[in-house]
Amino acid sequence: MQQIKTMLDDHSAQIDTPCYLYSLSRLRENFTALKAALGTQVILSVKANSNTDLMVRCTSFVNDGFEVASIAELQTIVGGERIRYVNNPSADKKFLRSAISGKARIIVDSLAQLDIVTEIAAKKPVAGIILRLNPVVLKQFNDKHPKVRPDQFGMDWDTVCIAIERCKANNLPLMGFHMFKGSYSFEKTAMATADAAIGIIAEFEQRFGQSISFVNLGGGFGEKWQQSKFDFSAYREKLAQLPEHITLAHESGRGLMASIGFFATRVRYTKQIEDLNYVICDGGIAQNFLLAKTENTLRKLNTPALWQKEGHKEQPQVKAACQFVGSSCSKDDVIGKQSDEHILPQPGDVMIFDNCGAYNASYTVSPFLQLPAATTYIIE
Ligand SMILES: Cc1ncc(COP(=O)(O)O)c(C=O)c1O
Numbered sequence: 001m002q003q004i005k006t007m008l009d010d011h012s013a014q015i016d017t018p019c020y021l022y023s024l025s026r027l028r029e030n031f032t033a034l035k036a037a038l039g040t041q042v043i044l045s046v047k048a049n050s051n052t053d054l055m056v057r058c059t060s061f062v063n064d065g066f067e068v069a070s071i072a073e074l075q076t077i078v079g080g081e082r083i084r085y086v087n088n089p090s091a092d093k094k095f096l097r098s099a100i101s102g103k104a105r106i107i108v109d110s111l112a113q114l115d116i117v118t119e120i121a122a123k124k125p126v127a128g129i130i131l132r133l134n135p136v137v138l139k140q141f142n143d144k145h146p147k148v149r150p151d152q153f154g155m156d157w158d159t160v161c162i163a164i165e166r167c168k169a170n171n172l173p174l175m176g177f178h179m180f181k182g183s184y185s186f187e188k189t190a191m192a193t194a195d196a197a198i199g200i201i202a203e204f205e206q207r208f209g210q211s212i213s214f215v216n217l218g219g220g221f222g223e224k225w226q227q228s229k230f231d232f233s234a235y236r237e238k239l240a241q242l243p244e245h246i247t248l249a250h251e252s253g254r255g256l257m258a259s260i261g262f263f264a265t266r267v268r269y270t271k272q273i274e275d276l277n278y279v280i281c282d283g284g285i286a287q288n289f290l291l292a293k294t295e296n297t298l299r300k301l302n303t304p305a306l307w308q309k310e311g312h313k314e315q316p317q318v319k320a321a322c323q324f325v326g327s328s329c330s331k332d333d334v335i336g337k338q339s340d341e342h343i344l345p346q347p348g349d350v351m352i353f354d355n356c357g358a359y360n361a362s363y364t365v366s367p368f369l370q371l372p373a374a375t376t377y378i379i380e
Pocket of ligand 1: 045048067087180182183184219220221251252253254255358
């Protein structure tokens with residue numbers, strides 16, 4: 001935050017707003033910390049933030065692989081050495097063919113996808129196949145596993161068994177399995193999933209008639225996982241009970257990306273309607289849909305930090321509560337608020353929201369009103 005304020009002090013006129021600013025060094029820190037906490041590989045879920053510059057620059061340290069869900073995401077992660085995992089239940093032949101040509105590993109969601117992969121594999125070598133397990137499998141292998149919200153992804157155990165047979169019959173490079181129990185699911189389920197994985201691995205290998213080499217235990221880390229009370233050291237001990245010949249991985253989107261991103265928007269006008277102050281900004285719901293919290297029943301709005309335009313600090317500082325509103329005609333275009341302990345911004349000031357690195361830029365109502373897209377800056 002301080003770095004951004006200094007940038008604004010030095011080059012305010014050159015910084016276009018609304019904009020996203022992503023900190024590469026914070027991404028490096030998050031990645032290193034999560035890897036150390038888990039003691040396994042960490043795969044970056046590109047869906048959380050697929051900004052091309054960021055993806056290109058982070059490949060210098062994100063070295064365990066990228067999980068991609070579309071052809072566009074696949075093409076964002078370029079370079080022969082990059083390990084890419086393709087994962088989408090609706091991935092079609094075109095997508096699967098281009099993934100296989102690009103030497104990506106395929107996370108197979110269904111028998112129908114496996115048929116397509118088998119057909120392509122007759123002509124082109126496949127870098128690796130990983131079967132996606134639906135979370136219902138976990139309960140089957142560990143009856144104490146906490147309830148996981150049902151979803152449509154992956155296969156149940158009977159289907160997995162058929163898939164293993166088909167991989168065996170067709171001599172396909174089956175590496176292992178993958179599971180994902182949903183965002184924010186890690187702390188509640190991690191230990192029980194590790195217990196289930198021990199049984200799944202044994203049965204999987206027995207059916208395949210060979211050892212497997214790779215298991216992705218999923219993710220579900222929150223934005224602020226570093227501050228959680230979860231006992232990572234006990235978890236690492238638990239994982240040490242899994243067979244040594246298997247490379248373990250987890251994957252994360254928001255846990256790596258959320259805290260690296262800031263959203264900055266300039267104040268255009270301020271006005272008062274009866275006793276309510278409104279600060280009208282040049283960006284809002286059209287560039288950062290999530291800040292408006294329209295999907296939450298309780299709209300707990302964030303309070304941005306204030307950067308004051310040159311000369312404003314020297315003027316009398318009025319403190320007042322206000323709402324920050326965006327540049328569209330939607331009543332829901334309210335992206336933040338502050339209490340009366342804060343200085344009331346003036347036109348030309350910049351409001352900076354933190355924790356905007358995951359999904360904020362991509363999960364959007366753009367091109368609503370054909371408002372301009374946010375600019376992006378990568379900072380060290
Ligand atoms: C298979 C899979 N992996 C990883 C993620 C990333 O989730 P998060 O950003 O909560 O880490 C998702 C999110 O939808 C997902 O579906």
